[in-house]
Every structure is written in structure tokens, then in C-alpha cells.
Amino acid sequence: MSPPKKSIKDHDIISNEIMNGKSSVEKMMLELDRIRKLQVKEAMQARIWKMGEDLNALHREEQSKEERLAREKAAEALRQETAFLAKLRHEEHLAATRHQQLNLQHEQSTKRINEMLKDMEKKQREAEEKKSEEKKQREAEEKKSEEKKQHLKQLLNRIYESQMSFRAKYQQISDATKSCKDRQALVPALMEQVVKLRSLCEAMEQMVKRCKVGEIREDDAEKSSSLVGELDSILNILQEEVDKINARPDQVTQADSNSSQVKPLPQNSSESDPQREVTEQPQVSEQQRPSGVEKLEENASLPKTSALDRISDELKDCVDPESLKMYINLQNNLKAFEKSYEALFTDDRWKKFRIDCQKAVSTPVNAISPISSAHMMDKLLRLRQLLTGQPVDIGNSRVTSSAHPSGIAYCKNLLAKKLVKQGEQTVSSKPDAAFAIAAVVVALWNEFPDFGLLLVAHFHKECPYLVPFYIPQRGGQSDEEYYKALGYRYLDDGTVEKQDKFLKRMSGIMRLYAAILVTKQMRQYQNNPHPHGVANGWRWMAATLNLDPQPDICASLLFDFLEVAGNGMAAHYKSQFQKLLYITCKEYYPRLKEVTPAGSGGPVSRLQEFLQKTLRNGGFIPPPEALISQPLG
Structure with a gap:
């Protein structure tokens, strides 16, 4: 369809007529109307043509779309068919593979079952053989056990015979002691043997305890016989000494014995004046007497001889x-005790044992602190186990002090020495630590009186001012020997330690010693007398006031003693202690100030300030802040 064409000629004619004025208005209007209709018709025809063209285009587009959809549908069908075929081929391949695997598994299962059957048959044969072998072993073990029982029975019989012999000889020693006409003359010989005697008793006791619980060692029978032999040697020595003493002409010994007894310290608030009657020392309790030797005191006085009297007069x-007698007795006891375990150091096979014992002592002692009562009890129990010969764990190993006959004695002396070292090393830097250590010391002292005597001996050895003993320089004695005797340390370069270092160490030792005096007993020992109570503090302070003061050290130790034990002393001695303080202020302090060199008045100034404050408070000394108020245990 072609679009309608306009009649341009007609339009031109009309226009010409209008322009030329050849038609009337009416005629013109009609003509314009006709022209408008004609234009509308032409427009309608153009639109209809355009719509026809659009319709044809849509039809052609629809046909193209249907053809495209048909082609896509055919392609999708072909793709699906191809995928289906590929899936079928894959499943066929999987099925074939699975079939092969099943066949392989079947073959493997069949092979494994056959192997299991063979293994079961083999194990059955082995079980039967093992059962037969176990039967033979059981019969052999039963036979061996029976032989062991018989052997242990023989060992027990030998140990029992040794124990009976030990008791008999022990009784003979007691009888020999009782039969001595002058027991005081027998004291030196007994002091030399008492430590070894106690060590033998403890070794025999530990052996009997092990036998009771079935822990019998192969060498116990030999050891028990050896103990009896050593005890027999002691018996022979003492019997010879008793025979010598009894063979002498009768001497009046009772007067000497009475003269060596010490006047008891005041125990109440009576008004007896203690000003110069201050050389007393406390009586030794029954717990401190070595078993088997009746009424022999371990700190018994030396017999009065002209030599001893002369020495006492020279050292007055x-x-x-x-105090000198006490000091000599304790040092002799220490030497005898150390000599009793010399055999432990002569045999290199016991070197590891000695090292383990040192660790078993050092580890709990270094850990003692006032953290809690449970913490201190733990350390006490470990030390108690060590001193009673029970096994003690040290790191990944274990040590039993009774493994050697002298092991317990070695550990006791080692512990006493270590605790005194704690005073000069730990308490000197941390004064509050003194009371925790003292609580453990007092608890052990109750159970092991010989340990307490060793401890005091080491206190005196490290700090002779605790006796008090102001050791003079002997003729021919070097300065180094003299200063070491006083407790000074020498440095690697050969020079003596500075005075402030020396005073600090001595202060730590005194604070620990004073803390022991005022520490309360454990609950289980509260009915027993204190093993080393305030009576020893009275003796020390009184003896110190009776001697001429020494520069620095006396003021320092007196201040430490009063600060730690002053409250306990005042509570026990009441007005008598107030008199002792009065003597200190009015008589001793002026003498102390006179011997103090210019420029070294620190200790004296501290003591002066303390005494002035005490007097202002009416003689009241406050208890130490770190004092453990509740008894341990």
C-alpha cells in the first residue's frame, strides 16, 4: 500500500481565487471545509497505512520469534538427551568400579578371616603354653615365697636376739651408772658417749619399727649385731671408768653436786630483789635427759677442779x-655429737645420702614463713618425718635419714646449724620471720631435746655474746682467729667484715633466739614446761648486766632482746622485771655510754630511745607485731 498523494493543484487554485478575490466569503468557507476534510482523509489514510506496516512488522517479528523458540527447544532437547546419555555412561562406569571394589573387599575379607582363624589357633596354642608356664612360675614363686618367709623368720629371730642383747647391755650401762660412787666424776665420760648411745638407741628403735611393719632389710641382722657390738664397747668404756672411780678413796661429792645446782629463777611477782642475783640458769626438764642413763643431765655441770676454778677466775x-660451765658443756656435747657420725663422711658411698639429707633440711627451713598455720605445720611435719627416720620427698627422689645408723644424728645437727643460719641470713633482713621459725623450733625441741641442746650450742658458737661470753684474745692468737672466735666473717680478700654487717647478723641471731623464748607451746604440749622459756632470757639479761659492757654489740643485742622478748618477760616476772629495767637504765646504760666510741653511738641511741619510751609508758613494752598469738597446731 502506497500513501495518498495531496492535490497540490487544487490547493493552488483555491488559494489563487482567494487571493484574487473572485469568490465570496461563503464560498470560501465551504471550500476551506472541503479542503480540511480532504486533509483529514489523507491523514487517516496515512495512519491506516502506517498501522498496516506496523502490523506486518509485528507479524514478521512473531514468526521470527516462534522460529527461534523452536530452534532453542530443539537444542535444549538435544542437550538433555546428551546429558542423560552421559549420566548413564557414568553410572555404568561407577557400577563397574563398585563391582570391582566389592570383589576386592570380598577377597580381602576372605583373606583376613583366614588369617584371624590362623591367629586364633596360634593364640590358643600360646595361651595353653603360657598357662602351663604360669603354673610352673606360680609353683616356683610359692616355693620361693616359702623360702623367703623362712629367711625372714631367721632374720627376725636374729634381730630379736640382738634386741634382747641390746636391752640387756643397755640395762648393764644403767646399772653401772647407778653403781658409780661419784656420778659427778662420771659425767665427762658419759658426755663423750651419750650422743653415740642415743644414736644407737634410735637406730635400733627404727629397725624394730620397720620389722613391725614388715620392712625388713637383708643387712638388718648384721646391723643389729653391729649395734650390739658398739653398745658393748660403750659398756666396757663406762664400766672401766666406773671401776676406776669406785677404786678411788671416797670423796665428798654431794657438796660439789649441790654447789653446781642453780638457784631457781623467780616464778611469781614476789618482791625479792633480782638486781645482782642474776647468774641463775633454768633446770633441765625430764624430757632433756638421755634415755637409759638415769638422772644424767645433758647439760650437767663440769666437776669443779682447780684448773676450771683458775680459768673461771681469769675470765671473771x-x-x-x-655461764662458762654451760658454754663448755654445750660445746663438748656438740663435738661429741659431731664425732658420733664421722663414719658417714669417711665412706664415699654415702655422699649422695649426705647431699639428699642437706636438701631435706634446707628445703622446708628456707620455706618457713608466717603465711598461715597450715603452711608452718606442713614444714614442721616434713622436718619431724626426717628426724624420726621416715621417708621424705625431695624433688623427684626420696631420702630416709635412718638408712644410715648415724643419719638421724647427722640431720639433727644439720638442722640446728641451718636454723641458726636463718637467724643471721633471713631474720637479720626480715625480723618478722623470726616468730614463724621460732614456732617450728619450739615444736621440734619438745620432741627432740637433744636437737635443742645442739641448737643452743650453735647459737653460742655463732654468737658467743648469747652466753654471754666476751672472749678475750689469747697470747699468740692472730687477729683473724680472734675475730672469728667473736663471730666475725672474713671476706675473700682477707679483710674482716664491716661493723654494721656484723651487728646486723648478730641482731638476726638474737631476735630469733629471743623469739624462741616467748613463743607459745603447741596445743599438744601446752601442759609441758617450755623447753627453753623466759627463764633463759632472765639468765642472759642478768648475766649481761653483771659484766662490763662491750661497745656497740651489747647495746644492739640488748635492744633486740627487749624489743622481741620484753613484753613476755614483763608478763612473767612483773615487778621484778621492772626492777631489772631500772638497773639497766640507772646502772648499766651509763657504763655502756662510757665505752661507746665517738661517732658510733647508733646502737646506744636506739637503746636509749627505747628505754625512755618504756619508762614514759610506766614500764610497758608492747608485744611485737609479728608475734604469733595462737599456738601452732
Whole structure:
């Protein structure tokens, strides 16, 4: 269809007529109307033609779309068919593979079952063989057990015979002691043997305890016989000494014995004046007496001889006679005790044992602190186990002090020495630590009186001012030997330690010693007398006031003693202690100030300030802040 064409000629004619004015208005209007209709018709025809063209284009487009959809549908069908075929081929391949796997598994299962059957048959044969072998072993073990029982029975019989012999000889020693006409003359010989005697008793006791629980060792029978032999040697030595003493002409010994007894310290608030009657020392309790030797005191006085009297007279400005006797007795006891375990150091096979014992002592002692009562009890129990011969764990190993006959004695002396070292090393830097250590010391002292005697001996050895003993320099004695005797340390370069270092160490030792005096007993020992109570503090302070003071050290130790034990002393001695303080202020302090060199008045100033404050408070000394108020255990 072609679009309608306009009659341009007609239009031109009309226009010309209008322009020329040849038609009327009416005629013109009609003509214009006709022209408009004609234009509308032409427009309608053009539109209809355009719509026809659009319709034809849509028809052609629809046909093209249907053809494209048909082609896509055919392609999709072909793709699906191809995928289906590929899936079928894949499933066929999987099925074939699975079939092969099943066949392989079947073959493997069949092979495994056959192997299991063979293994079961083999194990059955082995079980039968093992059962037969176990039967033979059981019969052999039963036979061996029976032989062991018989052997242990023989060992027990031998140990029992040794124990009976030990008891008999022990009784003979007691009888020999009782039969001595002058027991005081027998004291030196007994002091030399008492430590070894105690060590033998403890070794036999530990052996009997092990036998009771079935822990019998192969060498116990030999050891028990050896103990009896050593005890027999002691018996022979003491019997010879008793025979010698009894063979002498009768001497009046009772007067000497009475003269060596110490006047008891005041125990109440009576008004007896203690000003110069201050050389007393406390009586030794029954717990401190070695078993088997009746009424022999371990700190018994030495027999009075002209030599001893002469020494006491020469040293009267350095130490009072009673303190000197106590000092000599304790040091002799220490030497005898150390000699009792010399065999432990002569055999290199016991080197590891000695090292383990040192660790078993050092580890709990270094850990003692006032953290809690449970913490201190733990350390106490470990030390108690060590001193009673029970096994003690040290790291990944274990040590039993009774493994060697002298092991317990070695550990006791080692512990005493270590605790005194704690005073100069730990307490000197941390004064509050003194009371925790003292609580453990007092608890052990109750159970092991010989340990307490060793401890005091080490206190005196490290700090002779605790006796008090102001050791003079002997003729021919070097300065180094003299200063070491006083407790000074020498450095690697050969020079003596500075005075402030020395005073600090001595202060730590005194604070620990004073803390022991005022520490309360454990609950289980509260009905027993204190093993080393305030009576020893009275003795020390009184003896110190009776001697001429020494520069620095006396003021320092007196201040430490009063600060730690002053409250306990005042509570026990009441008005008598107030008199002792009065003597300190009015008589001793002026003498102390006179011997103090210019420029070194620190200790004296501290003591002066403390005494002035105490007097202002009416003689009241407050208890130490770190004092453990509740008894341990």
C-alpha cells in the first residue's frame, strides 16, 4: 500500500481565487471545509497505512520469534538427551568400579578371616603354653615365697636376739651408772658417749619399727649385731671408768653436786630483789635427759677442779662461772655429737645420702614463713618425718635419714646449724620471720631435746655474746682467729667484715633466739614446761648486766632482746622485771655510754630511745607485731 498523494493543484487554485478575490466569503468557507476534510482523509489514510506496516512488522517479528523458540527447544532437547546419555555412561562406569571394589573387599575379607582363624589357633596354642608356664612360675614363686618367709623368720629371730642383747647391755650401762660412787666424776665420760648411745638407741628403735611393719632389710641382722657390738664397747668404756672411780678413796661429792645446782629463777611477782642475783640458769626438764642413763643431765655441770676454778677466775670479767660451765658443756656435747657420725663422711658411698639429707633440711627451713598455720605445720611435719627416720620427698627422689645408723644424728645437727643460719641470713633482713621459725623450733625441741641442746650450742658458737661470753684474745692468737672466735666473717680478700654487717647478723641471731623464748607451746604440749622459756632470757639479761659492757654489740643485742622478748618477760616476772629495767637504765646504760666510741653511738641511741619510751609508758613494752598469738597446731 502506497500513501495518498495531496492535490497540490487544487490547493493552488483555491488559494489563487482567494487571493484574487473572485469568490465570496461563503464560498470560501465551504471550500476551506472541503479542503480540511480532504486533509483529514489523507491523514487517516496515512495512519491506516502506517498501522498496516506496523502490523506486518509485528507479524514478521512473531514468526521470527516462534522460529527461534523452536530452534532453542530443539537444542535444549538435544542437550538433555546428551546429558542423560552421559549420566548413564557414568553410572555404568561407577557400577563397574563398585563391582570391582566389592570383589576386592570380598577377597580381602576372605583373606583376613583366614588369617584371624590362623591367629586364633596360634593364640590358643600360646595361651595353653603360657598357662602351663604360669603354673610352673606360680609353683616356683610359692616355693620361693616359702623360702623367703623362712629367711625372714631367721632374720627376725636374729634381730630379736640382738634386741634382747641390746636391752640387756643397755640395762648393764644403767646399772653401772647407778653403781658409780661419784656420778659427778662420771659425767665427762658419759658426755663423750651419750650422743653415740642415743644414736644407737634410735637406730635400733627404727629397725624394730620397720620389722613391725614388715620392712625388713637383708643387712638388718648384721646391723643389729653391729649395734650390739658398739653398745658393748660403750659398756666396757663406762664400766672401766666406773671401776676406776669406785677404786678411788671416797670423796665428798654431794657438796660439789649441790654447789653446781642453780638457784631457781623467780616464778611469781614476789618482791625479792633480782638486781645482782642474776647468774641463775633454768633446770633441765625430764624430757632433756638421755634415755637409759638415769638422772644424767645433758647439760650437767663440769666437776669443779682447780684448773676450771683458775680459768673461771681469769675470765671473771668476760663470763660468769655458771655461764662458762654451760658454754663448755654445750660445746663438748656438740663435738661429741659431731664425732658420733664421722663414719658417714669417711665412706664415699654415702655422699649422695649426705647431699639428699642437706636438701631435706634446707628445703622446708628456707620455706618457713608466717603465711598461715597450715603452711608452718606442713614444714614442721616434713622436718619431724626426717628426724624420726621416715621417708621424705625431695624433688623427684626420696631420702630416709635412718638408712644410715648415724643419719638421724647427722640431720639433727644439720638442722640446728641451718636454723641458726636463718637467724643471721633471713631474720637479720626480715625480723618478722623470726616468730614463724621460732614456732617450728619450739615444736621440734619438745620432741627432740637433744636437737635443742645442739641448737643452743650453735647459737653460742655463732654468737658467743648469747652466753654471754666476751672472749678475750689469747697470747699468740692472730687477729683473724680472734675475730672469728667473736663471730666475725672474713671476706675473700682477707679483710674482716664491716661493723654494721656484723651487728646486723648478730641482731638476726638474737631476735630469733629471743623469739624462741616467748613463743607459745603447741596445743599438744601446752601442759609441758617450755623447753627453753623466759627463764633463759632472765639468765642472759642478768648475766649481761653483771659484766662490763662491750661497745656497740651489747647495746644492739640488748635492744633486740627487749624489743622481741620484753613484753613476755614483763608478763612473767612483773615487778621484778621492772626492777631489772631500772638497773639497766640507772646502772648499766651509763657504763655502756662510757665505752661507746665517738661517732658510733647508733646502737646506744636506739637503746636509749627505747628505754625512755618504756619508762614514759610506766614500764610497758608492747608485744611485737609479728608475734604469733595462737599456738601452732
